[in-house]
Amino acid sequence: MFFHITLERNMQLHPRHFGPHLRDKLVAKLMKDVEGTCSGRHGFVVAITSVEDIGKGLIREGTGFVTFPVKYQCVVFRPFKGEILEAVVTMVNKMGFFAEAGPVQIFVSNHLIPDDMEFQSEDVSNYTTSDGSVKIQKDSEVRLKIIGTRVDATEIFSIGTIKDDFLGVINDPGAAS
Amino acid sequence: MSSFEPFNRLVRLAARAFYDDITMKGDNQPKTGRGDNRGMTVVVLDALTRRQWVREEDLAKALKLHSKQLRRTLRFFEEEKLVTREHRKETAKGVKIYNAAVAATADGQQPVKEGDEKNKMHTHSYCCLDYAQIHDVVRYRLHRxxxxxxxxxxxxxxxxxxxxxxxxxxxxxxxxxxxxxxxxxxxxxxxxxxxxxxxxxxxxxxxxxxxxxxxxxxxxxxxxxxxxxxxxxxxxxxxxxxxxKDLAVPEFGGLLAWEARVHAAARVTGDSNASDFSKSSQGQGYGGTPMPFLGETRVEVALSGMDVKEEGTEPDTKSANVKVLPPWMIKKGMVLTKEQRGEVKHDMKSDQSSYAIDEKKPGVEKEDEKNLQDEYFKAYYAALAKRQEEQEATSRRLREEAEKYKASTSDLSNGIFEAPYDRQVGMKSKRADDENDDVDWEEAVPTGNTGETFKLADLNAQPEASGDDEDDIDWEEG
Missing domain, CATH: 1.10.287 (Helix Hairpins)
Structure with missing residues (x-):
């Protein structure tokens, strides 16, 4: 689920950036530092939308770096248990398959794949129904439901299922090509 | 009201299915034996199915629960989305509005107590079943x-x-x-x-x-x-x-809306209902359960009044055959109403008149024979005419007259009892009297103590009455 929230961060700026473009440098550095990171609390920071406030800088003793408290608004993404996501399959093996929904990795074990889908280890390993009408392989798009998340300080890993109504392949690249 | 029933049944079933063994424990209640109040939730829900919006204090009284306990239960149900509650600060006036509204629902089981007439603001909580939500909640619960x-x-x-x-x-x-x-x-x-x-x-x-x-x-x-x-x-x-599923869900709306609506409905159907209720509710006991006797008595009194009037008119029409007795009966009835309210209906309605009349009637008969009938007729009809104008005064006088007769005729109580035999021999024309007497004789025996007390009261009344009677006779004859 996406959220638009306000976060705060103390930015350290090297003295060489002091000058007329100090603010731009600060924002650029903020984006570089923050976007794409993951915090266990808020999830993945997808994008910074605006910088609300830059506080007074504090020169650190010894180094000459200046610390600015920066308030910024950003879009974060965090998977929740029970949430339905659309994801792209990245890897298929005998134990299940891995998929990615943006920055989030999701594993779907073979117990959580419908029983009528069998693992096929052809040149491209896949899960296929007995009549071959539905096929899950690498780069397939699937709709899945998160049944559990493990949130570390810098990482979020999820387990999903496609064993429920209206879940499964939504766009089969193999069939299209 | 008919649409409520399936929903009420639903509530009752759900209560028994899901809330049967839920115990409302306080945070600091270690003892398990006495504090076990499982099933209370079911009782509360059942009670709510019989009500609409109800003040929680009233509900507590009706269920004989402590209000804190009830509140805890209701809060639980509120969380369960079965019940909507509303709190508002109100004065005694607000309470009255609510009472009137409750009266108008004509549920008959609404516990109503007159609010204390202080002008302080009190926060009152009201609760009500939310049928629409209950329907959804139960379905969702089953689904889950x-x-x-x-x-x-x-x-x-x-x-x-x-x-x-x-x-x-x-x-x-x-x-x-x-x-x-x-x-x-x-x-x-x-x-x-x-x-x-x-x-x-x-x-x-x-x-x-x-x-x-x-x-x-x-x-x-x-x-x-x-x-x-x-x-x-x-x-x-x-x-x-x-x-x-396909029935229209009964909606009460908010408390205010409900009150307003019920009020309006009451006004349409007639204010008498509401006013009666408020009247009776004053006499109503602490427990909140309406006492059936009170209401009935009220009705009986009204009826007896009507009866008196009817009988008052009767003598005029058929004065030829039944001359003296109807007025006498009326008079006795009036006396009785003064003395003993409860006896009234028996005397007036059913012809098996009670002991009081038995005693006096023989005396009356004798009197009729002995004394000048015309004089009494005159006196009675004059009295009747007057009474139509002002009932109170006449009734009093009639009473006095009755006592006068008593005083004059019955020197001894024995004489009264002997009288019927005489009368039966002497006069057979008055059928009603005969019936009365027969019944009286039968009745007089079993109702021993009440009859005696009554007699005693009469005897006591006699001495002072006799003094007055002399004056009365003078006045009337002159």
Whole structure:
């Protein structure tokens, strides 16, 4: 689920950036530092939308770096248990398959794949129904439901299922090509 | 009101199905024996099905519960979305509005107590069943129960566990990212690089896995059993839900809206209802349960008044055959109403007149024979005419006259009892009297003590009455 929230961060700026473009440098550095990171609390920071406030800088003793408290608004993404996501399959093996929904990795074990889908280890390993009408392989798009998340300080890993109504392949690249 | 019934049934079923064994415990109630109040929730819900908006204090009184206990229960139900509550600060006036509204619902079971007439603002809480929401809540609850069991049965939503057959290390699906190997299709143990197997796999060779498998199967059986049981035990509830599905849900609206609506309805149907209720509610007891006697007595009094009037008119029309008696009876009735309200209806309505009349009638008969009838007729009809103008005054005078007769005729109480024989021989024309007498004789015996007390009262009244009577005679004759 996406959220638009306000976060705060103390930015350290090297003295060489002091000058007329100090603010731009600060924002650029903020984006570089923050976007794409993951915090266990808020999830993945997808994008910074605006910088609300830059506080007074504090020169650190010894180094000459200046610390600015920066308030910024950003879009974060965090998977929740029970949430339905659309994801792209990245890897298929005998134990299940891995998929990615943006920055989030999701594993779907073979117990959580419908029983009528069998693992096929052809040149491209896949899960296929007995009549071959539905096929899950690498780069397939699937709709899945998160049944559990493990949130570390810098990482979020999820387990999903496609064993429920209206879940499964939504766009089969193999069939299209 | 008819649309309420299926929903009320639904509530009652749901209460018994889901809230039967919920105990409302305070945070600091260690004792379990006495504090066990399971089933109270059901009682409260049942009581609410018989009411609309109700003040929580009144509900507590009606259920003989402590208001704190009730509040706790209601708060629970509010969280369960079965009940809507409203709190508002109000003066005695607000209470009255509510009371009037309650009276207008004509439920008959509404406990109403006149609010204390202080002008202080009190916060009162009102509660009411929210049928629409209950319908949804119960359906959702059933759905969730079924889904949970089914999911577990299909081992959906369970996080897969993996086990290493070599070193016995266990992994969960969360670790999948670390376990995946680039070389083959399997997960590999981080420690010994052995191939992991999913825990529920039949191939789990090791005895721990085997035991686990058995446990899993047993659990499966249990779940299946539970699901089946749930289906059959909740069948009535589900049937009721299906029945209710297409019905219009009764809506009370908010407290204010409800009050206003009920008020308006009451005004249309007639204010008498509300006013009567408020009147009776004053006399109503503390317990809040309406006392049926009070209301009835009120009605009887009105009837007796009517009877008096009717009988008052009768003598005029058929004065020829029944000359003296009807006025006498009336007079006695009036006397009695003054003395004893409860006796009135018996005397007036049923012709089996009670002891009082028995005693006096013989005297009357004798009097008629002996004294000048015309004079009395005149006196009576004059009195009747007057009484039509002002009933109170006349009734008093009649009473006095009656006592006068008593005083003059019955020197001894024995004389009274002898009288009937004389009369029966002498006068057969008056059938009503004969009937009365017969009945009286029968009745006089069993109702021993009451009859005596009554006689005593009369005897007491006599001496002072006699003095007045002399004056009265003078006045009337002159």
């Amino acid at each position: 129960m079924k889904k949970k069991l089914k999911d577990e049965l299909d081992s959906r939503n369970t996080i897969q566990q993996y086990i290493c057959p070599n070193c016995g290390r266990r992994y969960s699906a969360f670790d999948a990212l670390q376990l995946v190997s680039m070389t083959d299709e399997y997960f590999h143990c981080e420690g010994c690089n052995g191939e992991l197997i999913a825990e529920s796999d039949k191939l789990a060779a090791d005895e721990m896995g085997d035991g686990d498998d058995n446990a899993r199967r047993r659990r499966r059986e249990k779940l299946k059993d539970m699901l089946q049981k749930m289906e059959e035990q909740l069948k009535p509830l589900m049937l009721q839900l299906a029945r209710v």
